Amino acid sequence: MPVFLNASAPEFEAAFTALLSAKREEAVDVDDTVAAIIADVRARGDAAVIELTAKFDKLELTPDRLAFSPAEIAAEVAKVPADERAALELAAARIRAYHERQRPADARWTDDTGAELGWRWGPVAAAGLYVPGGLASYPSSVLMNAIPAQVAGVERLVICAPTPGGVVNPLVLLAAQIAGVDTVYRIGGAQAVAAMAYGTDTIAPVDKITGPGNAYVAAAKRRVFGRVGIDMIAGPSEILVIADKDNDPDWIALDLLSQAEHDESAQSILITTDEGFGRAVADAVGKRLKTLERRAIAGASWRDYGAVIVVRDLAQAAALSDRIAPEHLELCVADPDALLAQIKHAGAVFLGHWTPEAIGDYIGGPNHVLPTARSARFSSGLSVLDFMKRTTLAKMTPEALRAIGPAAEQLATSESLQAHGLSVRARLDCLNR
Numbered sequence: 346m347p348v349f350l351n352a353s354a355p356e357f358e359a360a361f362t363a364l365l366s367a368k369r370e371e372a373v374d375v376d377d378t379v380a381a382i383i384a385d386v387r388a389r390g391d392a393a394v395i396e397l398t399a400k401f402d403k404l405e406l407t408p409d410r411l412a413f414s415p416a417e418i419a420a421e422v423a424k425v426p427a428d429e430r431a432a433l434e435l436a437a438a439r440i441r442a443y444h445e446r447q448r449p450a451d452a453r454w455t456d457d458t459g460a461e462l463g464w465r466w467g468p469v470a471a472a473g474l475y476v477p478g479g480l481a482s483y484p485s486s487v488l489m490n491a492i493p494a495q496v497a498g499v500e501r502l503v504i505c506a507p508t509p510g511g512v513v514n515p516l517v518l519l520a521a522q523i524a525g526v527d528t529v530y531r532i533g534g535a536q537a538v539a540a541m542a543y544g545t546d547t548i549a550p551v552d553k554i555t556g557p558g559n560a561y562v563a564a565a566k567r568r569v570f571g572r573v574g575i576d577m578i579a580g581p582s583e584i585l586v587i588a589d590k591d592n593d594p595d596w597i598a599l600d601l602l603s604q605a606e607h608d609e610s611a612q613s614i615l616i617t618t619d620e621g622f623g624r625a626v627a628d629a630v631g632k633r634l635k636t637l638e639r640r641a642i643a644g645a646s647w648r649d650y651g652a653v654i655v656v657r658d659l660a661q662a663a664a665l666s667d668r669i670a671p672e673h674l675e676l677c678v679a680d681p682d683a684l685l686a687q688i689k690h691a692g693a694v695f696l697g698h699w700t701p702e703a704i705g706d707y708i709g710g711p712n713h714v715l716p717t718a719r720s721a722r723f724s725s726g727l728s729v730l731d732f733m734k735r736t737t738l739a740k741m742t743p744e745a746l747r748a749i750g751p752a753a754e755q756l757a758t759s760e761s762l763q764a765h766g767l768s769v770r771a772r773l774d775c776l777n778r
């Protein structure tokens with residue numbers, strides 16, 4: 346059973362704080378392991394990547410087999426049944442249509458001094474897309490990573506996706522083909538992140554690493570940040586469902602389990618205004634766990650990190666939700682838009698009874714690579730902007746320099762940065778001659 350809390354009880358605050366601070370992916374041993382892996386890959390390159398892949402993924406590779414060959418990709422892709430291909434193509438089209446709307450606009454204007462100002466957007470040159478593959482394989486994450494990168498105009502895209510025991514999901518390679526990425530490395534974990542950040546003899550370094558992964562991947566992305574850009578911390582999955590009593594407990598139970606089945610470190614929480622409904626959902630989860638294929642993973646996640654919280658009203662639910670800042674938030678209430686208006690922090694919101702979170706995982710259109718571990722307080726889901734940079738532009742005319750240059754000179758003096766001031770003064774003097 347997960348924890349069952351009543352938000353009006355005196356002991357609630359302590360229990361809720363403990364729930365929020367549960368160290369699902371920040372254990373010191375994970376970070377220590379990751380630090381050692383990154384150092385090893387930096388020092389020994391391909392040899393380290395190959396040894397670590399043998400150790401963690403039970404797969405023996407050689408430098409020339411780190412990437413799938415075109416012939417291997419063609420052979421795997423040929424195995425995909427037509428209905429699976431059609432579903433993937435529909436998903437790709439919907440994800441592309443959604444992300445095309447995110448293309449940002451350049452801007453340029455002249456202010457009242459005559460100065461031309463603005464900004465220009467441009468893509469990063471090379472991006473490394475992490476596609477998880479330890480406990481499950483994620484063709485959908487190929488599309489969610491690669492399509493926004495392509496819409497942004499990134500020139501070089503590579504994918505890293507582990508294949509434990511050498512077992513390949515052909516749909517991962519088909520998704521890469523549909524998205525137009527032809528370099529797919531069969532490596533994962535911190536070693537893949539390190540290889541993409543620092544480069545090896547075989548793997549050229551990239552400028553930005555995106556994509557979800559387990560605690561080791563998330564810790565590795567944190568550590569390589571600065572050497573490369575990263576999108577966000579997109580670690581073990583989370584769902585928070587806010588539901589009133591007018592829901593089918595089994596639907597809500599399945600929604601909670603849909604994220605619990607990703608990882609033992611995943612977290613599923615129900616907040617409800619009705620205690621009886623909360624107990625019915627907990628019972629339904631128990632029943633479903635008896636038959637779910639991934640019951641070992643989902644059961645451990647629900648037992649260790651799951652929670653049912655009973656609140657007095659939806660306003661209290663919204664306030665608690667903001668403190669959780671969940672990756673996914675389902676609003677299964679009569680007026681979800683009214684409740685949405687009270688929500689400030691969530692990676693992705695799913696409105697109403699007919700929007701199970703799984704729609705967002707696969708086919709809705711919005712990205713499923715989303716901030717976890719409360720980082721939705723300051724991060725957003727993966728988007729076209731994550732693959733772009735904004736360069737600011739400024740162009741002075743003599744008149745503009747005359748108007749604002751003296752203030753720059755003044756500020757340079759205040760900061761005791763003489764050359765700064767002189768660089769402006771030299772031009773002003775020229776204008777005054």
Ligand SMILES: NC(=O)c1ccc[n+]([C@@H]2O[C@H](COP(=O)([O-])OP(=O)(O)OC[C@H]3O[C@@H](n4cnc5c(N)ncnc54)[C@H](O)[C@@H]3O)[C@@H](O)[C@H]2O)c1
Pocket residue numbers: 378401402476477478479480481483486507532533534535536557558559560561562578579580581582607608611672713714715716717
């Ligand atoms: N937040 C998001 O947007 C999002 C999206 C999809 C999936 N996810 C999450 O991604 C994760 C996928 O995890 P996964 O495990 O299936 O695949 P993964 O590819 O993230 O991790 C597998 C790799 O972890 C490394 N690893 C495993 N145990 C290790 C150990 N003891 N020491 C060092 N390295 C180790 C191995 O190198 C292995 O290749 C899940 O937590 C899921 O919830 C998150």
Ligand SMILES: N[C@H](CO)Cc1c[nH]c[nH+]1
Pocket residue numbers: 483485486581582583604672706713714715
């Ligand atoms: N729920 C995951 C994000 O936390 C994404 C996903 C992919 N496939 C299934 N689910």
Ligand SMILES: [Zn+2]
Pocket residue numbers: 582603604607706
């Ligand atoms: Zn999911």
